[in-house]
Amino acid sequence: QVQLVxxxxxxxxxxxxxxxxxxxxxRTFSSFSMGWFRxxxxxxxxxxxxxxxxxxxxxADSVKGRFNISRDNAKNTAYLxxxxxxxxxxxxxxxxAKRGVGGVRSPVGYAYWGQGTQVTVSS
Numbered sequence: 001q002v003q004l005v006x007x008x009x010x011x012x013x014x015x016x017x018x019x020x021x022x023x024x025x026x027r028t029f030s031s032f033s034m035g036w037f038r039x040x041x042x043x044x045x046x047x048x049x050x051x052x053x054x055x056x057x058x059x060a061d062s063v064k065g066r067f068n069i070s071r072d073n074a075k076n077t078a079y080l081x082x083x084x085x086x087x088x089x090x091x092x093x094x095x096x097a098k099r100g101v102g103g104v105r106s107p108v109g110y111a112y113w114g115q116g117t118q119v120t121v122s123s
Contacts, residue, residue, distance in 0.1 A: 002026045002112040004095050009117030012085055016121075020080040022095030022114055033098050034071060034078040037107055038091035038119075048093070049080060050104035058104055062088070085121045092116040 008020040022034065035050040049069040050058045057069050068081040078095055096110035103109050 002028070002032070002097055004097060004112055004114035006093065006095050006114040006117040009093060009119045011120045011122060014085060014087060014121050014123050016085050018082045018085065018119060020082065020093055020095075020117060020119075022078040022080075024076045024078070024097065024112075026076070029076040029097075030073040031099065032112075033101055033104055034069075035096045035098065035104055035107075035110060036069060036078075036080045036093060037096060038089075038093045039116075040091040043091075045094075045107055046091075047105045047107075051078065052101045052104070054101070056101075060105075082119065085119075087121055087123055090119055090121045092118050 003025040005023045033052045036048040037045050038048050039045045047060050051069045051071050066084045071078045094116045095114045097112040098110040
């Protein structure tokens, strides 16, 4: 069993930055691929970024060049650095963990999810 706890959300001005953290319990964190998804009110859940257990990364086109995903296996933590935040970015951001490297852009297959952290952008 893996438990995920996100933190780092908040209110930031457009153009600003936030760093989200996802702390995982358990001793097998390094074997999981980690993904970040977001969901805005009235919208479908959207893939944001993923980092494989090998540390290769994948980004949605809408955040490529602005967001950066990373992981620290020694701390059992994944991060999502949000830069140049835009009015389209506000949402609840969720981290998730899955085994394997395939299908990281789909929420299907992620076995573990955090509770989410709210990101709000003011104009």
